[in-house]
Amino acid sequence: MPNTVLIGSQWGDEGKGKIIDVLTAQADMIVRYQGGSNAGHTVIAEGKKRVLRLVPSGILHEGKICVIGNGVVMNPLDLIEEIEMLRSTGIECLNRLYISTRTQMVMLYHRALDRADEAARPEGKKIGTTGRGIGPAYAAKVSRTGLRCGDMLTPEFPDLVREQVEETNAKLAQLNAEPLNADEMVKTYIDAAERLRPYIVDTIPMIHEADRAGKSLLLEGAQGTMLDIDFGTYPFVTSSNPTSGGACIGSGLSPRRIDRVVGVIKAYTTRVGEGPFPTEDFGDIGRELAERGHEFGAVTGRPRRCGWFDAVVARYAQMVNGVDFWALTKLDVMDTIAEIKICVAYELDGKRIETMPASVAELARCKPIYETMPGWLEETSNLTSMDQLPPKAKAYVERLIELSGGRLGILSIGPARESTVRVGI
Ligand code: GDP
Numbered sequence: 340m341p342n343t344v345l346i347g348s349q350w351g352d353e354g355k356g357k358i359i360d361v362l363t364a365q366a367d368m369i370v371r372y373q374g375g376s377n378a379g380h381t382v383i384a385e386g387k388k389r390v391l392r393l394v395p396s397g398i399l400h401e402g403k404i405c406v407i408g409n410g411v412v413m414n415p416l417d418l419i420e421e422i423e424m425l426r427s428t429g430i431e432c433l434n435r436l437y438i439s440t441r442t443q444m445v446m447l448y449h450r451a452l453d454r455a456d457e458a459a460r461p462e463g464k465k466i467g468t469t470g471r472g473i474g475p476a477y478a479a480k481v482s483r484t485g486l487r488c489g490d491m492l493t494p495e496f497p498d499l500v501r502e503q504v505e506e507t508n509a510k511l512a513q514l515n516a517e518p519l520n521a522d523e524m525v526k527t528y529i530d531a532a533e534r535l536r537p538y539i540v541d542t543i544p545m546i547h548e549a550d551r552a553g554k555s556l557l558l559e560g561a562q563g564t565m566l567d568i569d570f571g572t573y574p575f576v577t578s579s580n581p582t583s584g585g586a587c588i589g590s591g592l593s594p595r596r597i598d599r600v601v602g603v604i605k606a607y608t609t610r611v612g613e614g615p616f617p618t619e620d621f622g623d624i625g626r627e628l629a630e631r632g633h634e635f636g637a638v639t640g641r642p643r644r645c646g647w648f649d650a651v652v653a654r655y656a657q658m659v660n661g662v663d664f665w666a667l668t669k670l671d672v673m674d675t676i677a678e679i680k681i682c683v684a685y686e687l688d689g690k691r692i693e694t695m696p697a698s699v700a701e702l703a704r705c706k707p708i709y710e711t712m713p714g715w716l717e718e719t720s721n722l723t724s725m726d727q728l729p730p731k732a733k734a735y736v737e738r739l740i741e742l743s744g745g746r747l748g749i750l751s752i753g754p755a756r757e758s759t760v761r762v763g764i
Pocket residue numbers: 347351352353354355356357378379380381382383632633637668669670671672751752753754755
């Protein structure tokens with residue numbers, strides 16, 4: 340398989356975990372390149388459901404090497420928990436999972452800051468974060484006060500943790516939040532460092548050697564294009580670059596070594612947290628999609644907001660990521676809908692626009708311009724080839740791809756590995 344970057348094309352939860360698991364069969368090394376335990380990637384394999392937050396979703400395939408790249412913000416305590424969860428379900432990470440010495444860490448004090456910051460924001464200014472400390476950890480990275488995994492292996496580590504806890508306590512006091520106990524925290528992290536020591540290596544030469552040896556690399560994005568700190572609905576975004584450009588920054592692989600980009604996209608749209616969402620449906624359709632699609636956060640359990648497919652979003656994702664192939668997911672969720680709408684453009688202040696506005700204030704004023712198609716009202720979850728797709732479902736899929744640009748590579752019609760039709764890839 341050519342070196343592949345896989346990205347989310349909407350507001351996250353497109354089914355990236357499932358598609359990574361499917362593509363892993365042909366990959367040798369899977370590299371997570373950004374985000375942290377704000378992600379929840381669900382993989383259902385051999386009847387077992389697992390939600391992965393930091394470990395690449397390729398881990399369920401025996402013998403594949405998984406890497407947590409330098410662009411990730413890694414919470415050591417969450418990672419230990421995830422490694423244990425995998426071990427208890429028969430998957431051993433040791434000698435298969437490697438964490439970059441350059442990976443920034445999310446510490447308990449980042450989490451405390453994330454929550455205190457959200458609580459202090461007035462209504463309308465809240466982001467609706469996952470409360471996992473992601474924003475503060477990336478802020479620390481950029482302000483050059485972050486701790487990296489490599490620091491865990493040095494004798495100075497306890498002092499570095501203590502210093503950061505003390506500095507954070509001053510910030511927490513300003514936000515009227517409780518201070519943290521530095522001694523306890525130092526103890527917790529010394530223990531975590533010992534447990535994670537065998538996994539921490541310089542992953543840059545490792546990735547390059549694999550590439551030079553002709554192995555195929557699969558770079559796993561978390562979140563989605565519309566949550567990108569640069570390209571998303573700023574400020575209602577996450578603090579990293581989920582888009583395909585982030586794959587190079589977050590792994591150390593050169594852009595010249597990327598062969599193709601796969602964009603995962605749902606047959607409708609969802610969003611968790613705050614921020615504009617033009618096609619959101621507050622009525623029966625929104626409820627039906629949420630129920631049939633089990634649209635509840637894999638990490639926080641929060642209900643996801645649901646609505647129609649937005650081709651303005653898809654086209655924009657195609658542009659900024661350079662999507663070669665789409666993996667279209669959750670078509671089966673729409674099996675019961677009699678009349679389906681697709682947003683083809685927006686109306687902004689009386690004018691038709693085809694592209695994504697940069698300002699959230701403008702996006703909030705955008706009204707979707709819909710095209711309507713008849714539903715197929717047949718079950719699609721059992722089909723095994725495109726020929727078996729009901730003609731109306733096929734027309735819907737073809738129209739989505741036509742509006743989005745690029746080609747269809749994978750059609751997903753159920754959460755399990757088997758419920759997948761591979762078309763072009
Ligand atoms: P991710 O964050 O992009 O990996 O997506 P999540 O795992 O957070 O959310 C996707 C949800 O949809 C999970 O519960 C998956 O098991 C489920 N899922 C993935 N693909 C399909 C599909 O084609 N059909 C249905 N019905 N469910 C799917």
